Amino acid sequence: MHIREIDGYLHRLGIGPEEWPSAPTAEALRDLHLRHLRTVPFENLSIHLGEEIVLEEDRLVDKVVGARRGGFCYELNGAFAALLGGLGFEVTLLAARVHGGAGRLGIPYDHLALRVRTADGAQWLADVGFGAHSHYPLAFTDKGEQKDPGGVFRIVEAGPDLDVVLNGRPQYRLEVRPRELGDFVAGAWWHSTSPRSHFVQSLVCSKVTEDGGRITLSGRSFKVTGADGAREERELGTDEEVLTVYRERFGIELHHVPTVRNPRSDS
Incomplete structure (x- = not known):
């Protein structure tokens, strides 16, 4: 990234x-x-x-900075990786599969997270794109409990x-294994087009608040x-109420209220 960016x-x-920051x-x-x-919403x-x-x-940086929008994991962690790299941090993109019910795992390249090395050689798991997650980076090699405002975390071995x-x-x-941004294109396509993707089935816009809580707008809720x-x-009754919440609580200026393109079917 250039200094201006x-x-x-x-x-x-x-x-x-x-x-x-004077050093990474x-x-x-x-x-x-x-x-x-606290600033850039998780939103779809x-x-x-x-x-x-x-x-x-x-394009990711322009969306976050120029358009003052948020995004989901690929966008948020992709843009954050660019910023960290520009500030001198050593950043590695990692792929993950989200745990579902009954021991199921999501698709390959289901999620993008970051391994970040700081100036002292320590490694951290940074993730600003998973919705409700840790507020601070997690110590990557620490296998014990890590207490965070978002809860108690552990990073445990699961085979390789x-x-x-x-x-x-x-x-x-x-x-x-280290990945590149282009490796996640298929995952992003699936999550933004597949009827089975929860991102396609519902609207979400969420971020951490200054007091450590969270605000979330799901449709009109x-x-x-x-x-x-x-x-x-x-429940927000009018379109103007919805647009006001997007603008005043999330900093997102929209011209019309988004509606779910493929609402979840209970049939």
């Missing part, structure tokens, strides 16, 4: 020139990770707005791979979850 990205995260340290990574989760609106999803670094576990439940199975787990939910 890095400056624009950091500005998007609320970081001015005087606050730029673990402390800087933690700050960037949390700011990203492009699928339902008919917008093309292009897994190219410049690793399972990322939250509060005792496996979240995704992570491969350790707006949920506010506190850091203590307390939840408030209300």
Whole structure:
């Protein structure tokens, strides 16, 4: 990334020139990770707005910075990897398969996560694209419990791979082989087109709040979850209410309310 692009990205995260990380340290990574989760929403609106999803670094950064939008895992972690690389971190893209019910795993290249090496040689699992997940990077080689505002995490061996576990439940199975952004094109295509993909079946826009809670807009249902787990939910009646929440709570300016292109069928 060029300096101007890095400056624009950091500005998007609320970081001015005087606050730029002076080195690719673990402390800087933690700050960037949390700011990203608080600022850039996890959302699948492009699928339902008919917008093309292009897994190219410049297009992903432009969506996050220029269009002030969010995205899902490939987009968010793809853009974040570009920023981290521009700031001097050593970043490796990793593929994962999300755990489903009854021990099932999702498709290959189901999820994109990042292994990040900091200046002291430590390795971290950074993931700003999984929705409700860790607020801070996880120590990649630590097999014990890692307490985080998002819950208690563990990274455990699963054959040649690793399972990322939250509060005792496996979240995704992570491969350790390095990947490239283009490797995830088929996965992104499946998630944005297949009737079996939950991203195709429903709308979501979500981000972490300053107090450690979360706000989520699913269609017209707006949920506010506190850091203590307390939840408030209300239905938004008018299109203007929906657009106002997108604009004021998520920083997303839309001209019309997106609707689900392929709603889930119970038949």
